[in-house]
Amino acid sequence: MAVTDRIEIDPEVMMGKPVIRGTRITVELLLRKLSEGATYGDLLDAYPRLTSKDVEAAIAFAADTLAHEETLLLTPPRKPSRA
Numbered sequence: 001m002a003v004t005d006r007i008e009i010d011p012e013v014m015m016g017k018p019v020i021r022g023t024r025i026t027v028e029l030l031l032r033k034l035s036e037g038a039t040y041g042d043l044l045d046a047y048p049r050l051t052s053k054d055v056e057a058a059i060a061f062a063a064d065t066l067a068h069e070e071t072l073l074l075t076p077p078r079k080p081s082r083a
Contacts, residue, residue, distance in 0.1 A: 006057035018061060020054045023047075027058040034059075 008021045018027040025047055033043060040052050 006054050007061045018058075020050065020058065023049055025050060025054075027061055030055055030058040031062055 006021050007018050007027060009016055009018050013019055014024055014026055019025055020027075020030075030043060033046075034055075038046075040055055043055055044050055044052065
């Protein structure tokens with residue numbers, strides 16, 4: 001299973017947020033629910049069109065997105081020295 005088989009990004013659906021293909025269930029929603037302690041079973045009960053493979057794809061999508069993210073370390077501006 002490729003993540004792209006289950007996740008889609010369409011500017012016409014949920015303002016372009018990544019969603020489970022064919023639904024309006026966002027990856028963000030699923031991750032937030034999981035972080036709040038929801039189980040796969042809770043999600044599947046709450047969203048009947050969802051499958052466990054969809055939840056796994058959402059997690060994989062998030063991991064892939066973070067793996068390709070760049071982190072910029074910004075240092076505060078230096079104060080001019082009094083010389």
